Amino acid sequence: MAKCSICGRPAIYVSRASGLAFCEKHFLEYFSRKVRRTMRKYRMFGPREHIVVAVSGGKDSMSLLHFLHNLSKRVPGWRVTALLIDEGIKGYREYTIKRFFRFVEENNIDYKIVGFREEIGYTLDEIVKMGRERGLPYLPCTYCGVFRRYLLNKAAREMGGTVVATGHNLDDIVQTYLMNIIGNDWAKIVRLGPVSGPSHHPKFVRKVKPFYEVLEKETTIYAIIHGLYDGFEECPYAPLSIRWNIRKMINQLEERSPGAKYSLLRSLETAIDILRKHGIGEEEQLYTCAICGEPSAHPICRACQLKLELGILRLSEERIRSLPEKARRMVEAAIRRGEKR
Amino acid sequence: MAVKVRILGDGEKEVAYREGMRVVDVLRELSLLENEYVVVRRGKVVAEDEELVDGDELVLYPVVSGG
Ligand SMILES: [Zn+2]
Numbered sequence: 001m002a003k004c005s006i007c008g009r010p011a012i013y014v015s016r017a018s019g020l021a022f023c024e025k026h027f028l029e030y031f032s033r034k035v036r037r038t039m040r041k042y043r044m045f046g047p048r049e050h051i052v053v054a055v056s057g058g059k060d061s062m063s064l065l066h067f068l069h070n071l072s073k074r075v076p077g078w079r080v081t082a083l084l085i086d087e088g089i090k091g092y093r094e095y096t097i098k099r100f101f102r103f104v105e106e107n108n109i110d111y112k113i114v115g116f117r118e119e120i121g122y123t124l125d126e127i128v129k130m131g132r133e134r135g136l137p138y139l140p141c142t143y144c145g146v147f148r149r150y151l152l153n154k155a156a157r158e159m160g161g162t163v164v165a166t167g168h169n170l171d172d173i174v175q176t177y178l179m180n181i182i183g184n185d186w187a188k189i190v191r192l193g194p195v196s197g198p199s200h201h202p203k204f205v206r207k208v209k210p211f212y213e214v215l216e217k218e219t220t221i222y223a224i225i226h227g228l229y230d231g232f233e234e235c236p237y238a239p240l241s242i243r244w245n246i247r248k249m250i251n252q253l254e255e256r257s258p259g260a261k262y263s264l265l266r267s268l269e270t271a272i273d274i275l276r277k278h279g280i281g282e283e284e285q286l287y288t289c290a291i292c293g294e295p296s297a298h299p300i301c302r303a304c305q306l307k308l309e310l311g312i313l314r315l316s317e318e319r320i321r322s323l324p325e326k327a328r329r330m331v332e333a334a335i336r337r338g339e340k341r
Numbered sequence: 342m343a344v345k346v347r348i349l350g351d352g353e354k355e356v357a358y359r360e361g362m363r364v365v366d367v368l369r370e371l372s373l374l375e376n377e378y379v380v381v382r383r384g385k386v387v388a389e390d391e392e393l394v395d396g397d398e399l400v401l402y403p404v405v406s407g408g
């Protein structure tokens with residue numbers, strides 16, 4: 001039986017990539033040291049921050065909230081609050097929200113819950129149904145991702161947040177990396193770093209990923225030790241996504257050659273470096289969406305584009321005519337995509 | 342005779358016990374990947390090379406996140 005590499009007591013975790021083994025106490029030390037190192041290395045937080053933790057109620061984001069909340073007790077200039085986006089996924093989100101409530105109330109953490117229904121007008125379940133009826137080519141995760149990112153930035157700003165922390169772990173990152181390699185989407189890859197690019201839009205809130213270098217297996221152990229993982233819920237849409245297959249593939253690879261995930265992360269860092277040297281992702285100019293006024297990578301934000309395609313958002317002829325040229329053409333294209341078929 | 346296994350979100354299973362059996366053997370028997378589960382016995386996380394005794398009850402926590 002493996003012994004802790006530090007104290008010799010029975011190990012609860014063996015890192016097959018490094019050969020190091022840890023007892024519970026030293027696992028938590030290892031975990032904390034690793035996350036704090038990531039935070040320093042990428043200058044995620046300054047001495048004075050209002051950190052809004054984006055929480056789903058799942059084990060990863062709950063672990064992040066737990067971690068940052070505890071750390072903030074030793075940093076006088078930090079305030080940590082929580083933001084939960086409720087997409088409205090039946091048979092799934094109800095359970096994770098319960099866990100979320102219990103935790104924020106027990107720990108006296110200020111929080112906000114923002115729902116798709118209230119903000120977008122429809123739940124994700126309804127949106128997916130509408131998209132299917134219109135024959136739109138998107139998977140549920142596309143709608144969810146676009147509207148979630150949109151609401152996350154907007155709500156965090158309204159809460160007065162200076163930075164948003166998300167629970168993405170190393171597994172999530174390398175899965176996305178591989179998905180984007182397959183999609184040949186290097187503009188997305190360059191933005192996969194642990195800190196969102198230098199965006200100077202006044203309405204844009206910086207995003208950071210403190211668990212960037214932590215394996216999902218490790219965040220899971222952290223969650224179990226702290227009683228944050230007491231039931232398994234899986235998003236009913238997850239098996240429809242390509243991520244589902246990519247994840248299996250990477251996990252099988254890791255099983256055969258431990259360290260493959262770390263190696264993929266290093267590959268991503270190299271790719272980002274090379275891309276930056278070629279000026280990709282350099283300008284990262286942000287527009288202001290001509291419809292909703294939120295920061296966006298395009299003249300019309302992805303959220304407004306999807307709303308137009310779904311028919312959730314309707315604009316008068318007059319309003320469309322009054323838009324700047326580029327924005328107008330995007331609006332017209334989105335409306336056409338929603339109408340044909 | 343057996344090791345009881347409860348997989349969170351996926352019901353209960355039993356694996357025949359063998360002398361010197363380890364956590365990793367149970368995972369293999371169930372065709373599960375080591376890096377997709379954290380194994381808990383008597384409320385404590387155990388490493389994959391942990392030796393089991395007959396009648397042990399394990400809880401398997403899926404590592405894959407639900408989002
Ligand atoms: Zn130890």
Ligand SMILES: [Zn+2]
Nearest residue numbers: 289292301304
């Ligand atoms: Zn917009």
